[in-house]
Amino acid sequence: MTNNTNRAVILKQRPQGEIQEGDLALEERPVRELKEGEVLAKVLWLSLDPYMRPRMNDAKGYMDPIGLDEVVVGESVARIVESRSDELKVGDLVTCYSGWQEYVVFPANAEMVYKIEPKDNVPLQAYLGVAGMPGRTGYCGLMYVGKPTSGETVVVSAASGPVGTVVGQTARKEGCRTVGVAGGPEKCRYVVEELGFDACVDYKAGNLEADLKAACPDGIDIYFENVGGAVTRAVAPLLNPGARVPICGFVSAYNAEDMGAVETPFHVLKALDPVPEHRFFLVTEWQDKHQEITNILADRVASGELKYRETIAEGLENAPEAFKGMLKGKNFGKQLVHIAD
16 A cells, blocks of 8 residues: 555645645655554545635744645545554544645544544535534534524624534524525525525625624624624624624635735724624634534434535545635535545
């Protein structure tokens, strides 16, 4: 097995704004021999997520930047194909941070490697979406930062994506009025008719402020922040006293050439009087609940209670274009790359 070559997407230069030709390259690299305690995993599904774009910049954030000539970071579902460990055996399925490549070698006891116990009616790729890191992010941000109570109004941006999907359906289960913000009539219809939100506002329709106000007649108690920009500015005046704003990210700014000049949600929220309770959070704050929350979400997928949509690119070579499209909102639901069966 270790005589095989591995294909990987490599960061060749730092993108200036949107990713351009030459920023990323698909290269062949050898698969090295395993050391004692290590495993070789074959990547089956790769997750594409917005956080990957800021990590391509040469700027210290909440996570270190990707080094030049290194594999682009990313989580995957992978199958163990060779093992020198008693902890993982050949055939085991795991989620791991393999990066954008077809094979990966890592210690079987490495952090952020989790064995998947397959469940009926839960596709493997769901462990990268609504039953994976994005789903746990939505669940933890809403439940532990937003702290919803029945009767409150919850607004979530990027409502048709994997984080927003879980936020909205979880808020509904908690008895909240749930309003999504999404781009285009098709996504808005899906959010209301299939996901069961009470309303969804199309930010592309040109009436964002008025439409959002109409959808939230009693104001907004929790705003789950995914995008920033115009949506945050429209939400701000509608926030009720005691409102909470879990900040997951602000994807509208991720392609900015000068992040230092970007108006972030923190600028908008801190300008309010009173300033609402708000904070940036990472799902790793609840790492001790990883398996518990994964099981909750997977069980809801298995029962059909938790609905979701996916956009799938075929083959590692198509990951860069799929990623660029995702940052512009061209995907519908979770963006994945199918690499192998």
